[in-house]
Structure formats: structure tokens, C-alpha cells
Amino acid sequence: MNYYLGIDAGGSKTYAMVTDESGRIVGKGSAGSGNHQTGKEAAETNLSLAAETALRQAGIGKRQLAYSFFGLAGADRKPDFDILHPIIRKLGFDRYTIVCDTLISLRAGTSRPYGVSVICGTGTNSAGISPSGEMYQCGGFDYMYGDFGGGGSLCIEVFRSVIRAWDGREKQTELTPLLLQLLDYESVEHMYHDYLDHQHTVPLQAAQLLFTAAAKGDPVSLDILNRQGKSWANR
16 A cells, blocks of 8 residues: 655644545644744754654554655745755655645646646745746745735734824724734733833734724725735736
8 A cells, every 4th residue: 555645834834644545534744834934943843743643643654655745835946945855854755745835735726737826824925837837936935025915914914003003103993902802912002012022923813803804894904905915916
């Protein structure tokens, strides 16, 4: 019996799955971020944890795998692959392929060998393959390099919109009470100073508040989501 391992690793979580040769799922595993661009050691640890959990559940070892396929956020350029191949080999895999996670989503979304894939997770990325087999990737880095709209940037948009509404630079927003409740602060002023004093990071869950506020007709949230949609359409 042949077994196959597939891993989908993003900026906040990693999923692993083992199937037999008929496609039947026999093992699953999960862990945190598998993107080396946001932490090489953490990515290596989480890739190993997700894979080992799936293999253990399947009741097999790495040597019993016929092949492994890694769809990794951060697998964008040659310097990335120069980092990733040693990581995967160090983990004990010798028959494998590494691609950007945009390509595994494309494969999951269509049975055709061509198309366009757009990723909107912690970060953003997109790629397309033409009918002639030519591939082009657009994005995959951060705001400074043209990206916008992933959870990592939307949560900051929520935070700064609440701050700007508090200090008078922007209109009032439904995001304010939602964010204060999420972060457990009594006032924006308290939140503002605590974040400055302790250099806290806005949690990704704050991005979800945009949809709650937008459903109430909040103009600030609707504007952010509208900008996000236009950014994706322009890719």
C-alpha cells in the first residue's frame, strides 16, 4: 500500500493529511504558522508537528510514504526555496515537492491545468497558470511591496480606525466597542497607552470585526472591505 502526505502551511496555521493510494484519508495533523518568512524555527517546528501528528494517526512512518507534497506560504522566490529545501530534508523527507500555497489552492479549485488562484489568509498572494503552462505570481509579501487585504493588515486597519475615531481624525465607528470587548479594555485611551507602552501586537481575530460592523452598515468597515475588494480585483 502506498501512502501520501500533503501539507498546507500558512502564516497562522499548518494542516497535514495522509492518504492511501485510493485517496482515503488515514491521518490528519495541525500546528501553528508554517511560513518561514515570519519565523524560520517556528515554521520548522510546526511543519514537523503537523506531519508527525498525521503520520502517527495513520500508523505509519516517513519511510512508508511514496511521496510528500508541501504547499507553503512563503515559497515565493529562489532564496525561499534555498531555505525550505534544507528544512524539509532535515525533517526526514527525501521524496517531495515544494510549491507556493497558491498552486495547491488552484489544484483544489479546478480539474483544469490552468487558471488563477487568490490567497487571502494572514497574508495575501495570487498566481495564475496559462493554458500554455506559463506561470505568473503576483504578491506574497507585505504592504510595502504592494499587498493589502490579508488578516495581518486588516487587523491593523481595525485598530488604527478605532484610534483615529477616538482622536478625531476619522468618523466614529462600530468597530470601537467591538475591539474594546475583544481586547478587554474599558476605554480607547487605556488601550492606546497600553499598546504603546508594551508594544502589543493586534491579534488576527480583530480582522473578523470588520464583517460584524459592516453588517450593521458601519461606513468605516465598509470602506476598508471595499478597498480590499478593489485591491484583489486589480491583481
